[in-house]
Amino acid sequence: MKLLHLSDLHIGKTVNDFSMIEDQAYQLERVADLVTEKRIDAVLVAGDVYDRSVPGEEAVKLLDHFLSRIHAAGAELFIISGNHDSEERLNFGSSLFETSQIHISAKYNGSITKRTMHDEFGAVNFYLLPFVKASQVKHFYPDAQIQTYEDAVRCALAHSEIDCSQRNILLAHQFVTGAGADPRTGGSESAAALCVGTVEKVGADCFCDFDYVALGHIHSPQKVARETVRYSGSLLKYSFREVNDSKTAPLVTLFEKGQTDIELVPLKPLREMRHLKGKMRQLLENVSDPDDYIYVTLTDEEPISNVMHIFRQYYPNTMQIMYDNAHTEVTSETVQGEAAEEKTFEQLFSDFYRAMYGCGISSEELALITELSV
Ligand SMILES: [Mn+2]
Incomplete structure (x- = not known):
């Protein structure tokens, strides 16, 4: 099974007063072409779909077009919200979209949405954890010891009954650290992502039950702790500090349990x-x-x-x-x-x-x- 991992599209973003919409439209067209060419089975979008909680008309139109293109290309689509997205607005139409293999989880409701796909090696489970703060999980589990974001993520995962004999994929939008090392930020993340306290950090060892973790939040592409826990990075360069980054999308091929291959596919933009x-x-x-x-x-x-x-x-x-x-x-x-x-x-x-x-x-x-x- 082949997965293409994206995050931090920030549709509708402006950089130094320049609208990025044309560049984003071009880039998402290339992504859709790639899905067809490489026969991708599922596209994962790990949050910050829109740049603002109230997206503009052009942004909404572009996402609508992207959804139809991915659907027409025959891939399933998994989307979670990021800290930039409005839970309610991104959730719009999600129950109806389910019938078209478009799965959106924008709001944590006490359990993590799980969807299963199958290939010749068996089941692949997708867990969709939208961006959560400690208080949002605490709300559903008032007796649990939840002080930090890591406590929250651990608690949410602990209530998910993960079958470790099957292949499991997680989508999450958090500040994830590996072995005490912070991820390298791109520079265009929100202030909340650029200066985090220990409360907001989530250790990558929370994710040991997952064969691949598709992360969003940090705009520079990188692995965290292991090859199979990754930030795909933002769709485009959104700040001066990212001029030397090359944007890529991880193409993840799942074979039988324990065998995963990752190829970083370059995303060449309309304008550098x-x-x-x-x-x-x-x-x-x-x-x-x-x-x-x-x-x-x-x-x-x-x-x-x-x-x-x-x-x-x-x-x-x-x-x-x-x-x-x-x-x-x-x-x-x-x-x-x-x-x-x-x-x-x-x-x-x-x-x-x-x-x-x-x-x-x-x-x-x-x-x-x-x-x-x-
Ligand atoms: Mn972002």
């Missing part, structure tokens, strides 16, 4: 996200793939006026321009070297201005800001 660093003149002399999403670090010593306007004539999808030059280096040293409380308002504001713009504030601007501050 890239980081260019150098002097403006140099960068604009060698323009390639102008439709890509571009982050720029300029090493020019003098600030360039209208620099975004200039770059967008060559790279219309320029997302952000930063400076890295002698001024910015001096700034970071100054800020670290001197205590803020010993500085006057004018000095502090001048430092701030330099940190933001990479150059000194003019005396006219400083006079104006001083006047406004009193």
Whole structure:
């Protein structure tokens, strides 16, 4: 049996004011093509289907189209909610979708949804655990000792009667750590995922009953503790910190119990996200793939006026321009070297201005800001 693992689609997301919808539509078309080409039996979507709890029209239309394409390709579809999804909205139509082999579990109701498929080696059980906080599980098991997210996940799994002689797959959307090591974040996760306390962490050893664990939440693709506990990573690069990631989807082939093969299938986007660093003149002399999403670090010593306007004539999808030059280096040293409380308002504001713009504030601007501050 072949499974394709996706997560963190974040349909409807904007990055630096650029709508990602066209890129997401393209990427989901490629995924649907892949399902046909590779004869995938089931597609797993491990949460953060939408970017917002109230998705926009285009986002809803795109998910609708994706569901029909996967269904037409003959694969079953398993979807859980992530922390970005609204439980109720993602659940819409789910009981009716069941008749079309589309299984959505967006809301924890005291037991984990289980669905079973069969192949020549027997049964494969899919457990769909939507994103849960400790309090949501505690609500159904008030007598259980549940303080952390790990307690919650353990309690939910303990009430699932897992038959370990069969093959078992889990979908979950949590911050999962392996042997004390945190997963490497991509940078476009929500603040909740980027700075987690020990309460929110779930140890990968909770999942020893599962032959494959399809995780969502962390946007960089990676395994956690073992090859068969994985974050697929987000559908696309959604932040500057992800420019060097290559996005992939794990294609998991299940043979008899205990034999699992994983291939990471590259997902080539409509537009790449890239980081260019150098002097403006140099960068604009060698323009390639102008439709890509571009982050720029300029090493020019003098600030360039209208620099975004200039770059967008060559790279219309320029997302952000930063400076890295002698001024910015001096700034970071100054800020670290001197205590803020010993500085006057004018000095502090001048430092701030330099940190933001990479150059000194003019005396006219400083006079104006001083006047406004009193
Ligand atoms: Mn996410």
